[in-house]
Amino acid sequence: MSTLSTAISASPLPSLTTLLRSWGIRVSKGDQHDGGLEIPVRQKVALFLWYMANQNSFREMSDKFNVSQSSAHRYMLLGDSAYISRDHTFIVTPKRDNGALTLQDQQRNTNICRGRVVVEQAFGRVKCKWRRMRDLQNTRLDVVVMLIMSACMLHNLCTGPADMCQEHPAGCPRHEDENI
Numbered sequence: 001m002s003t004l005s006t007a008i009s010a011s012p013l014p015s016l017t018t019l020l021r022s023w024g025i026r027v028s029k030g031d032q033h034d035g036g037l038e039i040p041v042r043q044k045v046a047l048f049l050w051y052m053a054n055q056n057s058f059r060e061m062s063d064k065f066n067v068s069q070s071s072a073h074r075y076m077l078l079g080d081s082a083y084i085s086r087d088h089t090f091i092v093t094p095k096r097d098n099g100a101l102t103l104q105d106q107q108r109n110t111n112i113c114r115g116r117v118v119v120e121q122a123f124g125r126v127k128c129k130w131r132r133m134r135d136l137q138n139t140r141l142d143v144v145v146m147l148i149m150s151a152c153m154l155h156n157l158c159t160g161p162a163d164m165c166q167e168h169p170a171g172c173p174r175h176e177d178e179n180i
Contacts, residue, residue, distance in 0.1 A: 039067055078115045126155045 039047075047065055050056070062068060079091040094109035095101060101109070127133045130151040136144050 126151050
């Protein structure tokens with residue numbers, strides 16, 4: 001395992017692991033998935049962080065983290081029905097409900113919707129704390145991306161369980177989603 005994944009295990013990962021377990025997501029080493037061994041959560045987090053921080057190919061990442069190339073790119077983005085999944089297979093969208101959805105399709109749509117709600121509420125909290133995020137007037141995509149990433153990183157570094165939004169002194173209305 002790389003030094004990056006070793007460094008990650010220092011502080012926030014145990015609480016992430018506990019949270020994932022509470023959602024029913026397997027996190028222990030050796031769990032079976034698709035006929036092979038499940039990649040430990042610590043290594044998945046390291047893979048994702050490495051992907052976000054570098055411009056390595058999936059082949060380079062798979063070599064660096066000693067996983068198969070398909071394991072390195074098994075990540076997706078959640079989108080709404082406005083996105084067309086056929087053109088961008090990494091964006092997961094709900095299936096259109098034409099009245100003939102199977103129970104499995106309905107459950108999939110529910111899971112996608114729940115995931116999107118968590119993401120939207122997390123960005124709402126970031127906007128509550130970092131006012132610049134409410135009105136990004138810069139049209140340069142690279143600058144907008146850096147502002148969003150910086151705000152998310154600052155938010156994660158500066159926010160504790162006792163912090164509250166100044167606009168909501170009685171408590172942020174977004175605290176109920178367990179995504180603190």
